[in-house]
Amino acid sequence: xxxxxxxxxxxxxxxxxxxxxxxxxxxxxxxxxxxxxxxxxxxxxxxxxxxxxxxxxxxxxxxxxxxxxxxxxxxxxxxxxxxxxxxxxxxxxxxxxxxxxxxxxxxxxxxxxxxxxxxxxxxxxxxxxxxxxxxxxxxxxxxxxxxxxxxxxxxxxxxxxxxxxxxxxxxxxxxxxxxxxxxxxxxxxxxxxxxxxxxxxxxxxxxxxxxxxxxxxxxxxxxxxxxxxxxxxxxxxxxxxxxxxxxxxxx
Amino acid sequence: xxxxxxxxxxxxxxxxxxxxxxxxxxxxxxxxxxxxxxxxxxxxxxxxxxxxxxxxxxxxxxxxxxxxxxxxxxxxxxxxxxxxxxxxxxxxxxxxxxxxxxxxxxxxxxxxxxxxxxxxxxxxxxxxxxxxxxxxxxxxxx
Numbered sequence: 596x597x598x599x600x601x602x603x604x605x606x607x608x609x610x611x612x613x614x615x616x617x618x619x620x621x622x623x624x625x626x627x628x629x630x631x632x633x634x635x636x637x638x639x640x641x642x643x644x645x646x647x648x649x650x651x652x653x654x655x656x657x658x659x660x661x662x663x664x665x666x667x668x669x670x671x672x673x674x675x676x677x678x679x680x681x682x683x684x685x686x687x688x689x690x691x692x693x694x695x696x697x698x699x700x701x702x703x704x705x706x707x708x709x710x711x712x713x714x715x716x717x718x719x720x721x722x723x724x725x726x727x728x729x730x731x732x733x734x735x736x737x738x739x740x741x742x743x744x745x746x747x748x749x750x751x752x753x754x755x756x757x758x759x760x761x762x763x764x765x766x767x768x769x770x771x772x773x774x775x776x777x778x779x780x781x782x783x784x785x786x787x788x789x790x791x792x793x794x795x796x797x798x799x800x801x802x803x804x805x806x807x808x809x810x811x812x813x814x815x816x817x818x819x820x821x822x823x824x825x826x827x828x829x830x831x832x833x834x835x836x837x838x839x840x841x842x843x844x845x846x
Numbered sequence: 847x848x849x850x851x852x853x854x855x856x857x858x859x860x861x862x863x864x865x866x867x868x869x870x871x872x873x874x875x876x877x878x879x880x881x882x883x884x885x886x887x888x889x890x891x892x893x894x895x896x897x898x899x900x901x902x903x904x905x906x907x908x909x910x911x912x913x914x915x916x917x918x919x920x921x922x923x924x925x926x927x928x929x930x931x932x933x934x935x936x937x938x939x940x941x942x943x944x945x946x947x948x949x950x951x952x953x954x955x956x957x958x959x960x961x962x963x964x965x966x967x968x969x970x971x972x973x974x975x976x977x978x979x980x981x982x983x984x985x986x987x988x
Contacts, residue, residue, distance in 0.1 A: 631934065632935035632938075632939050633935055644936075651956075654860040654861050655860075656864075656936050656937060658861065659936045659937070714941075715932075716863060716864070716933050716934075719935070719936075
């Protein structure tokens, strides 16, 4: 799901990655709304809020929202920079660092919220910033490794693309039809996974509170471990396979 | 140096956390109900009664918001009710937790040295907005 980079990725791999990341973004977004009264998987709303706070002259809130936007930006920037900077030789592990940081941040938010959170304003701002960094990391990672074809933490652009692709099919044009159907499939899975994550989060965050962040961390941990085991097995099979190959006949 | 200090002092004043700005005694001034068109048939008193059943009614009170995160509702007859308060979100939601554990949420529309405007955060939103306007008490009631 995570190993292949850019154009070498198949539709199936992209769908798997998109479902995972959209689901987690949905869970995190609704959990943040319930726990912090703030969206954290997208920042379109934060730009609108920033403009509103500027017009009202609320300097403290301007600073907070600006830091939030910057947090998401920093996460995306780091993911993009790290992936693009990684040499081709190590492309199969490019996802490791951003996902590990994301997992750690979400786990820290869960632990802090579960044991230490006093609901003070400064704590809320820091925790929201951490969640925004992790969502930025995730979005930057998926966007970069899929050659900008997947962005799963917000659905504005995706809904537009989805509508355009459906409109294309409605015109009856046959050129690129297969590719368009593939994109529609991918986008539908993203929307459904995001929704599913949101619904599950909406139901369980009221009972689990910050423990919901453990759930996301566990999911990411399982994905990382299974990806590692898969790669290990593939490598072993490759070695075993090369051992069994018939020796070239010398003349 | 003096200019720098004045500038920094002003800057700090601008960046006062709403958690500090909200501390003080606030006298309720008005309750406004901006009813949507389809609900205009509900008389304002009726709506007020409906609201008082749904959550605590604070009319004609002074809200004494203290920096230790406690809040006293001071009534005209002299009795007071204590609750806890917190600011959530980016400091735009006031959460009041009553002794029985019931939490009320108010969206802070305006908060400055003299005036505070709150909107009631409730599912009654569907029926329109409920606005409470406060004026800060210059003279503190003990």
